[in-house]
Each structure stands twice: as structure tokens, then as C-alpha cells.
Amino acid sequence: MHTNSLYQEVILDHNRKPRNYGKLEHASHRATGHNPLCGDRLNISLQLNERDQIDAIAVEGESCAICKASASMMTAAVKGKSRLDAETLIHEFRELATGKLDTDNPHHLGRLTVFSGIRDLPTRVKCAILPWHTLHAALNSLENASTEADHDPASTVSSNT
Amino acid sequence: MNATGFSPKSATTGDVDWEKIRADFPILKLKIDGKPLVYFDNAASSQMPQQIIDRLVRYQTAEHANINRAVHYLSEIATMEFHRARCKLQQFVNAEEDREIIFTSGTTDAINLVMHGYGRKFIKAGDEIILTTLEHHSNIVPWQMLASEKGAKIRVVPINDKGELEIDEYEKLFNERTKFVGLIHVSNALGTINPIKRMIDFAHRYSVPVLIDGAQAAPHLTIDVQAQDGDFYVFSAHKLCGPTGVGMLYGKATLLEAMQPFKGGGDMIASVTFEKTIYNTIPHKFEAGTPPIAAAIGFGAAIDYLTAIGIERIAAYENTLLDYATACLNEIPGVKIIGTAAEKTAVISFTIDGIHPHDIGTILNQDGIAVRTGHHCAQPVMQRFNIPATSRASFAFYNKKSEVDTLVAGIKTVQKVFL
Numbered sequence: 001m002h003t004n005s006l007y008q009e010v011i012l013d014h015n016r017k018p019r020n021y022g023k024l025e026h027a028s029h030r031a032t033g034h035n036p037l038c039g040d041r042l043n044i045s046l047q048l049n050e051r052d053q054i055d056a057i058a059v060e061g062e063s064c065a066i067c068k069a070s071a072s073m074m075t076a077a078v079k080g081k082s083r084l085d086a087e088t089l090i091h092e093f094r095e096l097a098t099g100k101l102d103t104d105n106p107h108h109l110g111r112l113t114v115f116s117g118i119r120d121l122p123t124r125v126k127c128a129i130l131p132w133h134t135l136h137a138a139l140n141s142l143e144n145a146s147t148e149a150d151h152d153p154a155s156t157v158s159s160n161t
Numbered sequence: 162m163n164a165t166g167f168s169p170k171s172a173t174t175g176d177v178d179w180e181k182i183r184a185d186f187p188i189l190k191l192k193i194d195g196k197p198l199v200y201f202d203n204a205a206s207s208q209m210p211q212q213i214i215d216r217l218v219r220y221q222t223a224e225h226a227n228i229n230r231a232v233h234y235l236s237e238i239a240t241m242e243f244h245r246a247r248c249k250l251q252q253f254v255n256a257e258e259d260r261e262i263i264f265t266s267g268t269t270d271a272i273n274l275v276m277h278g279y280g281r282k283f284i285k286a287g288d289e290i291i292l293t294t295l296e297h298h299s300n301i302v303p304w305q306m307l308a309s310e311k312g313a314k315i316r317v318v319p320i321n322d323k324g325e326l327e328i329d330e331y332e333k334l335f336n337e338r339t340k341f342v343g344l345i346h347v348s349n350a351l352g353t354i355n356p357i358k359r360m361i362d363f364a365h366r367y368s369v370p371v372l373i374d375g376a377q378a379a380p381h382l383t384i385d386v387q388a389q390d391g392d393f394y395v396f397s398a399h400k401l402c403g404p405t406g407v408g409m410l411y412g413k414a415t416l417l418e419a420m421q422p423f424k425g426g427g428d429m430i431a432s433v434t435f436e437k438t439i440y441n442t443i444p445h446k447f448e449a450g451t452p453p454i455a456a457a458i459g460f461g462a463a464i465d466y467l468t469a470i471g472i473e474r475i476a477a478y479e480n481t482l483l484d485y486a487t488a489c490l491n492e493i494p495g496v497k498i499i500g501t502a503a504e505k506t507a508v509i510s511f512t513i514d515g516i517h518p519h520d521i522g523t524i525l526n527q528d529g530i531a532v533r534t535g536h537h538c539a540q541p542v543m544q545r546f547n548i549p550a551t552s553r554a555s556f557a558f559y560n561k562k563s564e565v566d567t568l569v570a571g572i573k574t575v576q577k578v579f580l
Contacts (some may be wrong), residue, residue: 006523007520012579017189038519038535038536038550039536039537039549040168040549064517064518065517065579066520121523
């Protein structure tokens with residue numbers, strides 16, 4: 001893969017102007033995600049309504065462009081979705097990033113497939129997955145998510161689905 | 162040359178044909194995505210010249226057997242070549258005796274050997290171990306494990322804004338409870354060369370032994386363990402153009418003899434019964450099991466290769482690359498060099514405003530440029546400068562100025578992508 005195809009305009013745009021950036025005053029679920037390898041750190045706060053739908057979601061933190069863009073596009077993708085639909089997207093995104101998703105089959109990722117090139121850069125897979133891993137932690141009321149050891153998304157992808 | 166190590170600023174590159182030397186390294190002919198490889202990750206691991214590759218092939222094709230055991234031809238030649246490698250290392254660091262050189266699996270293994278062999282035997286509750294902010298995690302974590310096991314305390318020498326140790330603060334840390342000093346010779350994250358001779362002399366006033374982590378120093382500075390007078394000196398082969406999986410510990414014979422073994426097994430014993438085992442003499446006491454024989458012989462070949470060029474000439478040449486790259490990077494707006502010590506090796510850690518090092522590394526890679534990005538296993542250094550990570554270009558004697566130009570162009574491309 002050529003790296004050019006990873007840093008596409010849509011990713012650069014979300015990096016420059018992250019959507020849903022910040023912190024919710026009143027959140028039903030929160031989690032912090034951490035990638036110790038590069039120091040990336042994200043805080044996700046979200047509000048689930050009585051029908052188990054994501055009414056509001058916000059992300060803040062320090063991270064690389066891939067992680068920031070992934071977080072921004074994720075918030076746009078899951079806002080208004082049910083918890084179940086969000087979990088489906090989390091699963092599909094992890095499969096995409098680790099090269100296990102056949103994009104010819106039906107999926108729900110839409111423009112998120114812009115991240116498909118990350119599968120050829122194993123050291124960067126964690127950057128793209130961290131927001132999704134943190135969202136999964138928030139939805140399941142786990143306070144912390146990490147991309148290392150037992151929490152490695154590459155190794156826990158199946159057990160978390 | 163002086164006892165603190167060779168100062169690169171005072172030497173010349175001599176009449177060395179650097180292009181011819183570069184041609185010794187087959188990997189440098191690689192293309193990455195169609196672009197010539199620019200390998201600037203030498204502080205993590207350097208590349209291997211054909212001469213050393215050939216030496217490894219010769220060993221595996223005509224000399225291999227287990228050592229120190231059988232009486233047959235191959236075992237004898239392997240044993241002899243392994244011993245010759247030890248003697249080359251002895252000469253390289255100017256140790257008094259060859260038995261003061263212990264083969265380990267690398268720098269980390271050597272530090273752990275000293276922690277177990279010396280630390281666990283001699284360091285007790287309430288004792289203090291001095292480390293510095295510049296240490297690699299490999300010279301922090303073993304001592305933390307020991308401190309927590311024994312109830313000992315770690316004291317840390319701070320650094321200034323240039324990334325130099327504050328020697329006055331180091332000297333103030335000493336008291337009657339100080340029992341050990343672990344000191345990095347050259348910072349892997351910043352390139353800072355520490356004044357180890359002065360620091361060793363000060364520790365010895367308190368009769369405190371000093372371990373010098375020479376992983377980043379051995380490829381660039383002349384090591385003289387007798388003149389420097391450090392008690393332990395450790396480094397790895399793979400940063401000296403040698404193979405991975407082997408490194409060395411130099412220790413003063415009296416200390417090595419007083420220490421307990423680290424690993425138990427074959428070769429490290431004189432006799433074994435189920436009632437009692439008598440340990441072998443040094444260095445064998447610390448070399449349990451079959452050692453990395455091929456890698457050790459490759460280590461010896463690497464020493465021959467580097468010594469033939471001359472460490473001083475290597476350092477002087479690398480310093481011209483460092484000066485050139487420093488000047489170039491200082492001219493790019495938004496680029497900041499982290500670590501500006503007066504005495505440093507050819508390492509440049511840098512940040513670019515608004516751009517994460519991992520994005521820098523990935524985009525430089527598309528121009529064939531290999532730099533290291535991250536915390537460089539030196540998180541306390543990153544914390545000191547209040548940054549999560551840096552990008553690091555580290556130069557070797559087979560790099561050239563035109564490659565620095567490629568890096569400069571690559572950095573400008575990175576800035577354009579994120580404009």
C-alpha cells in the first residue's frame with residue numbers, strides 16, 4: 001500500500017476539524033482510552049437515551065492524526081444509533097483495520113472504509129482502533145481502555161464481539 | 162583520546178573512502194516503495210556489512226559445533242573462535258583480562274545479570290540506588306524491581322533544558338546509604354554524552370560501584386574501561402553492525418567473583434551433585450547453557466570491522482552529518498530539536514509543531530526514510546520535556562549528506578500534508 005492512500009483528504013479534514021470534539025457535561029457513559037506506546041489518550045463521553053440510543057457523544061484528547069480522524073468519523077457514525085448498531089460498527093471497524101473484513105460483503109462502515117489501508121501498517125492499527133476500543137469500553141461501563149497486553153485490540157477483537 | 166571517551170569534535174575523518182564503506186552494506190541498496198532506503202534508525206539497530214554476513218556464513222558452513230565440551234575438530238574450532246571473540250571485546254574496551262568479559266544476550270540481559278548477581282546479594286533495605294533521568298527503561302526497570310524486593314530506594318539525577326545531567330545535583334544525592342549507580346554513557350533519546358569519568362570518580366569516593374550502560378556509546382566513542390574505571394560496562398552487538406541476540410558485560414574481576422550467578426545450568430558449574438554444586442570460575446559462572454556462538458563470533462567480526470575503520474574517524478565523520486543535519490533542521494520553521502547538549506553523538510530528536518511523531522514517521526516512510534518515532538524507551542526524558550514522543554534521526558558512518566537532504570525534503574512534505 002502507498003501511504004498516500006491513508007492520509008486522504010477526508011482523514012486530514014477530520015484531523016483539522018474534529019467533529020463532536022469536547023466533553024459532555026451530563027453523560028451516562030464515559031471511558032478513557034490510552035495507547036501507552038505513543039502516549040495517545042482519549043476521553044469519550046456519551047448520553048444513551050431510554051431507548052438505548054446514542055443521543056450525544058463527545059471525544060477529547062491528545063493523539064496522532066489517524067487516531068483523531070478515526071475518533072471524529074466514529075462520533076459522526078454512531079450518533080443517533082442504538083447501542084447494538086454501535087457495537088456492530090465497532091466490530092466491523094476492528095475487522096476492517098486488522099484486514100479481516102471483506103469489504104465486498106455487506107457492511108455498515110460507509111466512508112469509514114477510508115481507513116482500510118491501515119491494515120498494511122501494523123504499527124498504526126492501534127492508532128485507528130483506539131477510539132472504537134474506548135467507545136466499546138464506555139458502552140460497557142468499563143472506565144479504561146488500553147491498546148496493550150490483554151487489551152490489545154488485535155488480539156481481543158474476537159473475544160469482544 | 163581521554164578517559165571520558167573520545168571527543169568527536171577534535172578528530173578528522175581522515176582519508177577514509179566513505180562511499181566505498183557504504184558499498185559494504187547490501188541492505189542500503191534496498192528500495193522502499195521505489196525510493197532508495199534512507200536508514201536513519203541506527204540508534205535502534207545498525208546494519209550489517211557483507212564482511213560480517215560472510216563471517217556468519219563461514220561459521221555456519223565450516224565451524225559450527227557446541228563449545229567447551231567435545232574433543233572433536235568442530236567443537237575445538239568453535240570453542241577457539243568463541244574465545245577469540247571474547248579477546249577482541251577485551252581489547253575493544255581495554256579490559257585487563259579476558260575473563261572480565263561475559264557474553265550476554267544483549268544490554269538488557271547484562272544489566273539484569275548485574276541486578277541479580279550483584280544487587281540481590283549486596284543491596285539491602287534502606288539502601289539507595291542512583292539513576293539518571295536519561296536512562297533507557299532497561300536501566301530503570303531492573304533496579305525498580307530490586308528496590309521493591311529489598312525495600313531500597315531509587316534516587317534520580319535531573320537534567321537541564323539542553324538534556325545534560327545536572328552534575329551538582331548528582332553529587333548531592335550521595336550519602337552513606339548510597340550503594341549503587343546506574344548511568345547511561347550516551348542518551349539514546351537525545352544523544353547527550355555524559356561525563357562518566359567524573360561521575361565514576363565521585364561515586365568511588367563513597368566506595369559505590371557504577372554500572373555504565375554503553376549501548377549508545379560503544380558504536381561512537383572509544384571505550385577504555387581501565388581509564389574510565391567504571392565497575393561494569395554493558396552494550397549490545399546489534400548497534401555495532403553485529404548480530405542481534407548477543408551483548409557483553411564487562412565487570413571488574415573482583416566484583417564478578419564476589420557476585421552470585423544469575424542463571425543456573427550447564428557450563429556455569431565446576432561440579433554438580435544433588436547435595437552441592439560448585440560454580441565455575443568467571444566468565445563461565447555467568448554463561449549458563451549454550452551461548453549464542455555464531456552471534457558472538459559475528460560480534461567479534463563487527464569489532465574487527467569497526468576497528469579497521471577506526472572509531473575516532475567514524476565519530477568524526479558522523480559528527481559532520483550531525484552538524485549538517487542540525488543546521489538544516491534548525492532552518493525549518495516549526496521544527497524543534499529536543500536535546501542540544503554541548504557533547505552529543507549523531508542523534509537528532511525532533512518535534513514538528515502540530516504534527517504527531519507517528520504521522521511524521523509514516524509519511525517519511527513513503528519517501529523511504531526510516532526514523533524512529535515514539536518515546537524511545539525513555540519515558541522520563543519525554544516527561545521532562547513535557548512531550549509524549551519525538552521523531553529521532555540517528556546517523557551512522559554509512560549515511561551521507563544527500564540522505565540528510567532527503568530527510569529535510571521529507572519533513573517539508575510532512576508539513577505540507579498537514580498544512
